[in-house]
Amino acid sequence: MVARATSLGVELCGLPLQTPLLPAAGTLAAEVLCGMEDVYGAIVPKTVTLEPRAGNPPPRIAETAAGMVNSIGLQNPGIDRFLADLDEYDVGLPIFASLAGETVVQFVRLCERLFADGRATAVELNLSCPNVEHGGLTFCSGPAVVGEVVAACRAALPGKPLLVKLTNEGVVGNALAAEDAGADGLTLINTVPALTVDAAGRQVLVRGGLSGPAIKPIALRAVYEVARMVGVPVIGCGGVTSGTDVAEFMLAGAAAVQVGSGGFVREPREILEEFVTCLRNAGLAAAELTGGLR
Amino acid sequence: MVARATSLGVELCGLPLQTPLLPAAGTLAAEVLCGMEDVYGAIVPKTVTLEPRAGNPPPRIAETAAGMVNSIGLQNPGIDRFLADLDEYDVGLPIFASLAGETVVQFVRLCERLFADGRATAVELNLSCPNVEHGGLTFCSGPAVVGEVVAACRAALPGKPLLVKLTNEGVVGNALAAEDAGADGLTLINTVPALTVDAAGRQVLVRGGLSGPAIKPIALRAVYEVARMVGVPVIGCGGVTSGTDVAEFMLAGAAAVQVGSGGFVREPREILEEFVTCLRNAGLAAAELTGGLR
Amino acid sequence: MKLHRVRVLHRERFGDHALIRYRWTGPPPEPGQFVLARSAATSHALDPFLARPFFAHDHENGTTSLLFEVRGRGTLLLSEVAEELLVSSPRGRGFEVQGGPVALVGGGVWAAPLKLLSRRLEHTGVPHDTYIEVPRNAPNDYAVWLAQGYPGARFVHTGDTAGAPWRLFDEIGDLARYSTVYASGPEETLATTKKVSEGRVAAQLALRETMACANGSCYGCAVPVLGYDGAYYARACIDGPVFPAEALAW
Amino acid sequence: MKLHRVRVLHRERFGDHALIRYRWTGPPPEPGQFVLARSAATSHALDPFLARPFFAHDHENGTTSLLFEVRGRGTLLLSEVAEELLVSSPRGRGFEVQGGPVALVGGGVWAAPLKLLSRRLEHTGVPHDTYIEVPRNAPNDYAVWLAQGYPGARFVHTGDTAGAPWRLFDEIGDLARYSTVYASGPEETLATTKKVSEGRVAAQLALRETMACANGSCYGCAVPVLGYDGAYYARACIDGPVFPAEALAW
Numbered sequence A, B: 001m002v003a004r005a006t007s008l009g010v011e012l013c014g015l016p017l018q019t020p021l022l023p024a025a026g027t028l029a030a031e032v033l034c035g036m037e038d039v040y041g042a043i044v045p046k047t048v049t050l051e052p053r054a055g056n057p058p059p060r061i062a063e064t065a066a067g068m069v070n071s072i073g074l075q076n077p078g079i080d081r082f083l084a085d086l087d088e089y090d091v092g093l094p095i096f097a098s099l100a101g102e103t104v105v106q107f108v109r110l111c112e113r114l115f116a117d118g119r120a121t122a123v124e125l126n127l128s129c130p131n132v133e134h135g136g137l138t139f140c141s142g143p144a145v146v147g148e149v150v151a152a153c154r155a156a157l158p159g160k161p162l163l164v165k166l167t168n169e170g171v172v173g174n175a176l177a178a179e180d181a182g183a184d185g186l187t188l189i190n191t192v193p194a195l196t197v198d199a200a201g202r203q204v205l206v207r208g209g210l211s212g213p214a215i216k217p218i219a220l221r222a223v224y225e226v227a228r229m230v231g232v233p234v235i236g237c238g239g240v241t242s243g244t245d246v247a248e249f250m251l252a253g254a255a256a257v258q259v260g261s262g263g264f265v266r267e268p269r270e271i272l273e274e275f276v277t278c279l280r281n282a283g284l285a286a287a288e289l290t291g292g293l294r
Numbered sequence C, D: 001m002k003l004h005r006v007r008v009l010h011r012e013r014f015g016d017h018a019l020i021r022y023r024w025t026g027p028p029p030e031p032g033q034f035v036l037a038r039s040a041a042t043s044h045a046l047d048p049f050l051a052r053p054f055f056a057h058d059h060e061n062g063t064t065s066l067l068f069e070v071r072g073r074g075t076l077l078l079s080e081v082a083e084e085l086l087v088s089s090p091r092g093r094g095f096e097v098q099g100g101p102v103a104l105v106g107g108g109v110w111a112a113p114l115k116l117l118s119r120r121l122e123h124t125g126v127p128h129d130t131y132i133e134v135p136r137n138a139p140n141d142y143a144v145w146l147a148q149g150y151p152g153a154r155f156v157h158t159g160d161t162a163g164a165p166w167r168l169f170d171e172i173g174d175l176a177r178y179s180t181v182y183a184s185g186p187e188e189t190l191a192t193t194k195k196v197s198e199g200r201v202a203a204q205l206a207l208r209e210t211m212a213c214a215n216g217s218c219y220g221c222a223v224p225v226l227g228y229d230g231a232y233y234a235r236a237c238i239d240g241p242v243f244p245a246e247a248l249a250w
Ligand SMILES: Cc1cc2nc3c(=O)[nH]c(=O)nc-3n(C[C@H](O)[C@H](O)[C@H](O)COP(=O)(O)OP(=O)(O)OC[C@H]3O[C@@H](n4cnc5c(N)ncnc54)[C@H](O)[C@@H]3O)c2cc1C
Pocket: A063, A198, C034, C048, C052, C053, C054, C055, C056, C067, C068, C069, C070, C071, C072, C073, C074, C075, C076, C109, C110, C112, C113, C207, C208, C209, C210, C211, C241
């Protein structure tokens, strides 16, 4: 119901979205989409790679103060199976497919497959994955690498909105490089590299990425700094658990907002309803919040 | 009392410390040192600059999920007054003076003053401050800048232990550069750039640095990655609020551990006592924990 | 994840073990299913971040109960400050109940889901024996306290050292007289159950893999299992938390 | 910061205002001093991270009380889940009490420290009048509830719009008949007090600057004041929270 209120709609890269809320990649399975049709503006499936990936051995998650560290290792069935099952994600909303490769060529191959298939409305490049051609540094390790992979994918996706998802480290330089290379939008931020230690067991518990409320101030800063510098829309992501959080990200400059681990502890519909209350109190439409700091 | 137990002692850059616990720079005023003589291994006063600094206008702090963002702006009375009052920090423990400059020359000038004065046992360079010669990027913006300032300070402090405190961003490269340039130890990490937004007031609340438990997994990761790469000791810092946290940092590779904002919410003595309990349970001496992952 | 606000009806502590009963009028839990729980009083706080998973210990007349060990912050808050809880609906795949006779094998507080299972077996007339391992160093009256929940169970005092589960199975004797062994206990008990049951008797193990989303979204609760084309990681929250022993690639 | 575990003796709510009394046998608070408080029940949780500062509202016979507005997570937890509190010793520089007659000027719940101040004035025989501003849109019996704490106080119903404090001072009339005005209220009330007192009467203002360490370490609670050589930032936690109006560089 809420989602029908016109004041919730936003435009992203020329696409009208019924709400500014999106799931963050890797945090919402197709199995739980039912009943979410009016909550989200678009659906972002789990990142897919060219080949199937088994993922990392457990333990894969550890709770931390107001957050969690995960090391899933991009477990996914590969692009063939992904496309075969893509309709499971179809709840009448645009689908933004999240892609990751180990080489630029793999990224391009994935884009070509997505483009040929045609069902995904937009593509989100997950650049926080290791680049095997650069000694395992991620595709976010610097503007040159970002520019290269984004330009290559841009060419493979004529006319299709291309979002680029970045890590916090070096975010301003990487964002500018992505925009220069043709990105239509930027998703900020992926998880922050982190570690948990089991002191009693004297072992590393999980070496992975930090998400959740703990990183919200870091993500807000990234959105704020980047939105001032680029001309393309920014999608905020990191630690959203409430409607106020959504408003904070939009005020900081985001055109839309992703909910990741916050969806594990709150019902996304409740987050949206709180956001509606924020809008009512402010007497503003969702789209008016973006960059609406006084 | 606790502090006398020999099993708590560690060695840092050739200095014997009675405990591995230090206050983080800027988080413990001289006024509250009384009674802390047996808790800490050394005292780290607030960062001092060449000239007095008024600091930033309020609001300077905002609470966040399991943490806080601060933007104090290095309010301090300048090196003259600092040295005049330095004895206020003298509780019979070594003093590690934290220094910050806006140029390499200012850093060197500060080192010379400290060296001439002689009372500080060691120096900690706070490189997370803006470098006016590099368009306001911090002195942590890359290995070249780090190398330059560290080498210059090294030369100005013959024979005095030189610690270099780094930000998380680019920490491995910067750490290697600092070591190459002659650092005797590395303090990891300073606050993480962050932002808080007041959604109701539609304004930025504080644009500053995130500290507290929220960043502990990020700091642990930095310590872990750097300690594996360098030969000099690492001092862990970020989100410590308990004795278990101290143990986690040492297991991840830290030779000593700083308590910053955790001291605002817990009594440092209690943290040390919990750490003693950890050691007892493990049947280990403090120094044996460093890098003691199984 | 949708969490429902429910009223706590009863709260009990024994040492570091806690029993909580709450009003639950939603879909009743199947044996071996779990719920997520957090203290409603502290739900404004963002730490602890995740809700905690617990097996449904029992369910009767609109009352569900949880039996758990107080380990860290989450369980401490649940055991102390919670007039009201936030709980999920029962989730996951529980025990599959077929014919009997069957054996229920539990370890201490982690026998939790066996209570609801034995109620179901009682109800459907499946003959079953219940064995519960109690560490030798447990307080004297621990078994007595635990026994309230498991009428007719046999409490086996094992050593607190490694190898304890083997002693348990020595006591149980020939497994071939059972059609299925249902196990819920410490990791070692589960592993031993898998070993001793292999080729002799079907076994179903209730796993307690760390979870985040609990709805299949995060792939955090990975359990290595054998599929048609080799081993892969199943998700304990939706493919389990109960797995057939032979499916586990341990 | 050392926090002490204390028992809550009494708890009261009126709308979004709360009154808490706790047992305190440490050094008694001076009027205008503050304490840090957090709920002991949730002290294992790391969020909310910081303890919350509150003026000592009252103190008598080993019982300290706090009067506060329930605003966010911290005050909500304090008002709901706290059989026990963790509190600091009274801290900071409070009101300086000299001769009289004096005026106490408060705004709603934020008049909190004036209660202890009036007790002190009563005790030392300093004549004083108390004026407390109540927003016109407050519930009918709000002033009645508040009045329990301030016998003899005059409750002035102001508008809820900007300019309210001016109306308050209209009611108070000529300030020159007082030697000091002590003010504790919303920011606007403090600012207005500074303005109207300038050159007429000494004024002392109780500030509620956001705090982290509360012991002078973090420089987070900066208040711009006029020093010998120009304006600088004082620390509200140790140089205040009460400041002479003329010292403030607002
Ligand atoms: C499906 C399922 C059902 C469960 N049912 C029960 C039950 O019926 N009764 C019961 O007592 N417990 C049960 N558990 C375990 C229970 O969820 C954990 O003990 C609880 O989450 C710990 O929370 P805490 O905040 O107290 O501890 P934390 O503070 O989170 O952790 C305390 C210590 O335990 C360790 N720890 C926490 N969780 C795990 C884990 N899953 N595996 C290994 N180590 C861990 C931590 O590393 C830490 O050292 C179940 C778990 C699952 C997944």
